[in-house]
Amino acid sequence: MTQTLPNPGADGDRAVGYAGACDVAIVGGGLVGTSLAVALQDTPLRVALIEAAPPPQSEASWDERCIALNDASRRIFLALGVWEALRAEAEPILATHISERGRFGVSHFEAAEAGLEALGYNVPLRAIGKALERRVSQAPRLALFRPARVCGLARGDAGVRLDLETSGGRRTLEAKLAVAADGARSALREWLGIEAQTRDYAQQAIVTAVRLSRPHRGVAYERFTPDGPLALIPKPGLAMSLVWTTPQAWVERRMGWSEAEFLAAAQEAFGGRLGRFLELGRRWAYPLTRVLSERLTAPRVVFVGNAAQTLHPVAAQGFNLGLRDVAALAELLAEAADPGEAELLSAYERRRAQDRDRVADLTDLMVRAFSNRAPVLAQARHWGLVAVDLLPPLRRAVLQQHLGHLGLPRVS
Ligand SMILES: Cc1cc2nc3c(=O)[nH]c(=O)nc-3n(C[C@H](O)[C@H](O)[C@H](O)COP(=O)(O)OP(=O)(O)OC[C@H]3O[C@@H](n4cnc5c(N)ncnc54)[C@H](O)[C@@H]3O)c2cc1C
Incomplete structure (x- = not known):
C-alpha cells in the first residue's frame, strides 16, 4: 500500500486529489x-x-428527533471536546420515573443519588450532528x-x-x-x-413533541401501557419529546389522527401527572427492528x-x-x-x-415483557418495578446501567 497523506480540497468532497x-x-x-x-x-x-x-x-437536513444521552455519553463527548457545543441545547434529565398503566408499581431514580447534576441530557439530534x-x-x-x-x-x-x-x-x-x-x-x-x-418487533416509534400545562421539572417518564410504551423526555420550557411505541397495525391510524385526537389519546395513555397536553409537534414514524x-x-x-x-x-x-x-x-x-x-x-x-x-x-x-398481556407477566412486571425501586443492590445495578458507566472505557 502507498503511504500518501490526504490532500484536502474544498468543502463537500475534501478527498479531491486524495491518493488512495x-x-x-x-x-x-x-x-x-x-x-x-x-x-x-x-x-x-x-x-x-x-x-x-x-x-x-x-x-431541515437533520432528523427531528432528540437523543437522550446518558452520563457516560456526556463524559465521552466532554473528552472529545464536543460537549461544550451541545450544552446550550442539552436539557438535563434530573430524574426518571418508570410505571405501568393500571398498576401502582413504580421505579424512580434521581440524579442526586448518583452524585450527579443530571442522569443524562435530552439533546436534539440536529445539535449533535x-x-x-x-x-x-x-x-x-x-x-x-x-x-x-x-x-x-x-x-x-x-x-x-x-x-x-x-x-x-x-x-x-x-x-x-x-x-x-x-x-x-x-x-x-x-x-x-x-x-x-434480526427481530422485527412489528412496531413503529411515533416521535413528536408536546407542550404541557405543567412544568416537567426535569423528570423523564416511561409509561408502559397495553398499547405500547410511551416515553416523555424533558425539553426546554413546558415542552417534552414524546416517543410512542405503536403496534404496526395502528401506525397509519395514529399518524392520521388530527392534533386534538392524538393529544387526547396520548393524554389518556399517559394520565394526568403532567397536567394537560396542549400542543403537538410534527409526527415522525420509525420502524423498529433489532x-x-x-x-x-x-x-x-x-x-x-x-x-x-x-x-x-x-x-x-x-x-x-x-x-x-x-x-x-x-x-x-x-x-x-x-x-x-x-x-x-x-x-x-x-x-x-x-x-x-x-x-x-x-x-x-x-x-417483550411489557408487550405481553398475560396476567402472570403483569404480576412479574409489577414486582419487578417495585423490587428495582426498593432493593438497594438491584437499584444500584440498574442505575449504573442506566448511566452507561458499566461499559465506559478508560478514555473518558
Ligand atoms: C425513534 C428512535 C429514537 C431513538 N432515541 C435514542 C435515544 O434517545 N438515545 C440513544 O442513545 N439512541 C437512540 N436511538 C438510536 C440512535 O438513533 C441510533 O443508535 C444511532 O443514530 C445510530 O447511528 P449510526 O451512525 O450507528 O447509524 P446510522 O445513523 O444508520 O448511520 C449510518 C450511515 O452510514 C451511511 N452509509 C450506509 N451505507 C453506506 C455505504 N455503503 N457507503 C457510505 N456510507 C454508507 C448512511 O448514509 C448513514 O449516514 C433512537 C432510535 C430511534 C429509531
Whole structure:
C-alpha cells in the first residue's frame, strides 16, 4: 500500500486529489462514524470518512428527533471536546420515573443519588450532528469522501481495498482497517458473510413533541401501557419529546389522527401527572427492528454503532452504546502499531461484547415483557418495578446501567 497523506480540497468532497491510502477508513458518517472521526483526529493516524449522503445543507437536513444521552455519553463527548457545543441545547434529565398503566408499581431514580447534576441530557439530534460536523470541518488531516458510497470490499493480509462510487466516478481506497459504521443494514457485514440476528418487533416509534400545562421539572417518564410504551423526555420550557411505541397495525391510524385526537389519546395513555397536553409537534414514524451482528470484528474490519447492534429505542440506549464502541475503539487505536492487527481486533471484541450483550438483552426483555398481556407477566412486571425501586443492590445495578458507566472505557 502507498503511504500518501490526504490532500484536502474544498468543502463537500475534501478527498479531491486524495491518493488512495489511509490507516483507518470509516464507512458511514452517521452520528457514530462521525464521532469516531472526531475521536481519531488528534492521533497520528490517517483517517478517511466515507458517507453516502451529501453534506447537510440546512437545518431541515437533520432528523427531528432528540437523543437522550446518558452520563457516560456526556463524559465521552466532554473528552472529545464536543460537549461544550451541545450544552446550550442539552436539557438535563434530573430524574426518571418508570410505571405501568393500571398498576401502582413504580421505579424512580434521581440524579442526586448518583452524585450527579443530571442522569443524562435530552439533546436534539440536529445539535449533535452540527457539533460533530463543525469538528469534522476543522480536521484538516481527515479525508472526507461525501457523497460517496462504498460498493465493494476486498481483503488482504495487510489491509482492505474499498471500491467507492463518488460524484466524480469510481475510485479505490486502501486502508489498514475498515470500520463499518454503515448502520443497521450494513453492506460490509453482508459482503463479509457475517450473520445477524434480526427481530422485527412489528412496531413503529411515533416521535413528536408536546407542550404541557405543567412544568416537567426535569423528570423523564416511561409509561408502559397495553398499547405500547410511551416515553416523555424533558425539553426546554413546558415542552417534552414524546416517543410512542405503536403496534404496526395502528401506525397509519395514529399518524392520521388530527392534533386534538392524538393529544387526547396520548393524554389518556399517559394520565394526568403532567397536567394537560396542549400542543403537538410534527409526527415522525420509525420502524423498529433489532439487528445484532454475530461478530463485532472480522480480519481488518470492525463494527460499531448500529452496524454492530441496532436496538429498540424503549430504553434510549442505541447511540449511547455506539458512542461507547467509539470510545473503546479510539482508545485501542491510539496505542496500536498497526490499526488492523489481530490483537487489536480481539481486544475490541473482548471489551465490547459484554456491554453490548447486556444492553441488547435488557432492552429486548423490556420490550417483550411489557408487550405481553398475560396476567402472570403483569404480576412479574409489577414486582419487578417495585423490587428495582426498593432493593438497594438491584437499584444500584440498574442505575449504573442506566448511566452507561458499566461499559465506559478508560478514555473518558
Ligand atoms: C425513534 C428512535 C429514537 C431513538 N432515541 C435514542 C435515544 O434517545 N438515545 C440513544 O442513545 N439512541 C437512540 N436511538 C438510536 C440512535 O438513533 C441510533 O443508535 C444511532 O443514530 C445510530 O447511528 P449510526 O451512525 O450507528 O447509524 P446510522 O445513523 O444508520 O448511520 C449510518 C450511515 O452510514 C451511511 N452509509 C450506509 N451505507 C453506506 C455505504 N455503503 N457507503 C457510505 N456510507 C454508507 C448512511 O448514509 C448513514 O449516514 C433512537 C432510535 C430511534 C429509531
